[in-house]
Amino acid sequence: MTPIELSLTVNGERRALTVPPQRLLLEMLQRDLHLTGTKEGCGVGVCGACTVLMDGRPVSACLVLAAHADGHEVTTIEGLGRDGQRHPVQAAFLEWSAFQCGYCTPGMILAATALLQEHPAPSEEEIREYMSGNICRCTGYMDIIRAIQSCTGGAKR
Amino acid sequence: MRRFELLMPTSLDEASRLLREREGDVKLIAGGASLLILMKSGVYQPSCLVSLQRIPGLADVHFDPGEGLRIGALTTHRVIERSPVVRERLPVLSEMARMVANVRIRNTGTIGGNLCQADSHADPPPLLLALGARVRAKGGKGTRTIPLEEFLLDYYQTALQPDEVVTEVAVPPLPAGSTAAYLRHTVRSAEDFPCIGAAAVVEWQDGICRQVRLVLGGVAAVPQRARQAEALARGRSLTEPLIGQMAEAAAEEVEPISDFYGSAWYKKRMAGVFARRVLLVAWAQRTGR
Ligand SMILES: Cc1cc2nc3c(=O)[nH]c(=O)nc-3n(C[C@H](O)[C@H](O)[C@H](O)COP(=O)(O)OP(=O)(O)OC[C@H]3O[C@@H](n4cnc5c(N)ncnc54)[C@H](O)[C@@H]3O)c2cc1C
Ligand code: FES
Ligand code: FES
Numbered sequence: 001m002t003p004i005e006l007s008l009t010v011n012g013e014r015r016a017l018t019v020p021p022q023r024l025l026l027e028m029l030q031r032d033l034h035l036t037g038t039k040e041g042c043g044v045g046v047c048g049a050c051t052v053l054m055d056g057r058p059v060s061a062c063l064v065l066a067a068h069a070d071g072h073e074v075t076t077i078e079g080l081g082r083d084g085q086r087h088p089v090q091a092a093f094l095e096w097s098a099f100q101c102g103y104c105t106p107g108m109i110l111a112a113t114a115l116l117q118e119h120p121a122p123s124e125e126e127i128r129e130y131m132s133g134n135i136c137r138c139t140g141y142m143d144i145i146r147a148i149q150s151c152t153g154g155a156k157r
Numbered sequence: 158m159r160r161f162e163l164l165m166p167t168s169l170d171e172a173s174r175l176l177r178e179r180e181g182d183v184k185l186i187a188g189g190a191s192l193l194i195l196m197k198s199g200v201y202q203p204s205c206l207v208s209l210q211r212i213p214g215l216a217d218v219h220f221d222p223g224e225g226l227r228i229g230a231l232t233t234h235r236v237i238e239r240s241p242v243v244r245e246r247l248p249v250l251s252e253m254a255r256m257v258a259n260v261r262i263r264n265t266g267t268i269g270g271n272l273c274q275a276d277s278h279a280d281p282p283p284l285l286l287a288l289g290a291r292v293r294a295k296g297g298k299g300t301r302t303i304p305l306e307e308f309l310l311d312y313y314q315t316a317l318q319p320d321e322v323v324t325e326v327a328v329p330p331l332p333a334g335s336t337a338a339y340l341r342h343t344v345r346s347a348e349d350f351p352c353i354g355a356a357a358v359v360e361w362q363d364g365i366c367r368q369v370r371l372v373l374g375g376v377a378a379v380p381q382r383a384r385q386a387e388a389l390a391r392g393r394s395l396t397e398p399l400i401g402q403m404a405e406a407a408a409e410e411v412e413p414i415s416d417f418y419g420s421a422w423y424k425k426r427m428a429g430v431f432a433r434r435v436l437l438v439a440w441a442q443r444t445g446r
Binding site: 001002004020021022024043044045046048051054057058059060063064065067068111114129130132133134 | 159206346
């Protein structure tokens with residue numbers, strides 16, 4: 001099987017790599033680039049653990065061929081903070097303890113980041129709707145929603 | 158997933174030629190949201206995938222006065238949801254797109270892939286059928302335009318020839334003075350396919366209902382027009398009791414089968430409930446209530 005040559009931007013860095021055709025974006029991040037912050041839950045687009053941003057838009061990395069990321073810009077949880085500083089959404093999740101086991105957290109934070117890019121001041125309903133595709137087995141969601149609201153000045157501790 | 162070869166043609170002719178050369182052991186891939194699941198589970202094990210992602214011009218959305226909205230096959234649900242021209246010309250289509258799956262799948266899943274997958278519980282087909290959409294496909298023998306009713310044949314079956322690629326969906330403008338609505342009923346989680354999808358397009362003239370198209374998804378292999386219900390309203394002014402009768406007629410005329418989304422008994426009743434609700438919405442849009 002002819003390998004596929006890719007050139008893409010991952011977390012702001014240009015990367016060129018050669019992968020087998022069946023490589024999924026999720027596998028490429030974990031195995032080829034050793035970015036293990038992106039998790040696999042369901043593998044079928046439902047849970048959101050594998051959420052990454054492609055050109056700023058959240059996608060399920062478990063259902064995207066690595067080849068289809070060619071020429072695009074991918075952001076994973078590792079690329080969110082800048083210069084050793086946490087991204088405001090990361091800081092808010094810590095502040096609100098919006099996780100327990102943490103497995104859903106990278107996906108939650110990336111989805112929330114994309115939401116806030118689109119809608120700087122979403123209502124609670126808009127937050128719930130946008131985030132409805134990211135599943136958390138631990139927290140019960142309230143702290144996640146509060147953390148996101150706090151980024152818009154909504155919720156206060 | 159079994160290993161496969163991945164080909165990335167840069168023109169439709171090339172894509173169609175590759176499909177012809179590899180017939181039987183090849184699949185097109187658009188976003189991959191449906192196909193990769195079926196390949197992971199081993200339902201399909203093609204030795205070759207032909208990707209549409211490098212073919213230019215397949216993701217355009219524009220309005221053509223003759224044909225209406227022309228939506229490229231590779232347009233994602235999310236683009237349809239947010240497109241200013243769709244929101245202006247056919248807001249119901251944008252509202253429906255917003256209900257599909259979750260935001261991640263809407264960012265990769267395409268309208269072409271959705272229609273070609275021909276899932277009996279998908280959201281776009283009932284609404285597009287009610288709107289009179291047509292599918293354009295290009296293959297070795299040229300381009301043809303297929304009304305959606307003739308495109309969707311059976312569970313996971315379309316009228317496409319093995320070497321045809323869907324290039325766009327054309328959705329005619331609503332006749333002047335029409336209203337349109339789509340509702341869905343999900344029984345499990347928010348991103349799930351609907352148990353029932355219900356679409357209504359009502360053409361009004363001086364407060365009288367000239368024509369109704371009432372289409373139900375999830376009740377059969379392909380979306381069903383509730384023709385007896387439609388006939389009840391033709392030439393009459395809608396009232397709540399009449400809408401109630403139409404909903405009963407619609408529930409009466411569909412013959413759902415039991416599946417993951419509910420028993421035949423339940424789906425028949427929900428078909429009636431959602432026929433009623435979608436007609437009420439289309440009615441309220443006219444009266445502004
Ligand atoms: C978690 C999840 C939830 C979902 N929920 C919903 C929902 O609520 N409602 C709903 O309607 N759908 C839902 N879907 C389905 C989703 O809408 C489809 O998966 C998506 O639209 C398919 O598009 P794609 O581009 O990914 O197609 P692909 O997976 O790439 O292709 C699907 C099929 O179509 C063929 N194909 C694709 N494009 C073309 C073309 N241009 N010409 C000819 N053949 C083509 C492929 O060969 C393949 O057989 C859901 C999917 C997932 C994973
Ligand atoms: S692992 Fe991708 S959505 Fe669950
Ligand atoms: S914190 Fe455990 S799944 Fe969300």
